Amino acid sequence: MPPNAGMTAAYAHITSDAKDRLMSVKTEIATKAEIHETTMENGMMSMRPIESIAFSAGETVELKPQGKHIMLIGLTRALQEGEEVPVLLEFAESGV
Numbered sequence: 001m002p003p004n005a006g007m008t009a010a011y012a013h014i015t016s017d018a019k020d021r022l023m024s025v026k027t028e029i030a031t032k033a034e035i036h037e038t039t040m041e042n043g044m045m046s047m048r049p050i051e052s053i054a055f056s057a058g059e060t061v062e063l064k065p066q067g068k069h070i071m072l073i074g075l076t077r078a079l080q081e082g083e084e085v086p087v088l089l090e091f092a093e094s095g096v
């Protein structure tokens with residue numbers, strides 16, 4: 001997604017060693033970060049915030065275009081497309 005309108009999406013591979021749940025995400029480069037999933041409704045692609053992402057032990061979840069992703073809202077600075085940014089992941093069991 002091109003970084004425009006102060007909003008962009010972040011993608012990653014996240015692996016959890018234990019059964020856990022990703023509850024929230026935080027980053028210095030945006031005032032708000034949400035966990036989103038992409039859905040198809042009447043042939044239209046849309047996205048909505050979801051509460052959390054469940055992991056089974058050793059599972060890798062891929063955050064990718066047209067799938068689950070991290071939405072960065074209210075960017076505090078301009079980002080380049082493809083730039084890597086630090087994002088804090090908060091898990092229900094293992095913490096941050």
Ligand SMILES: [Cu+2]
Pocket residue numbers: 009036037047048069070071
């Ligand atoms: Cu989104």
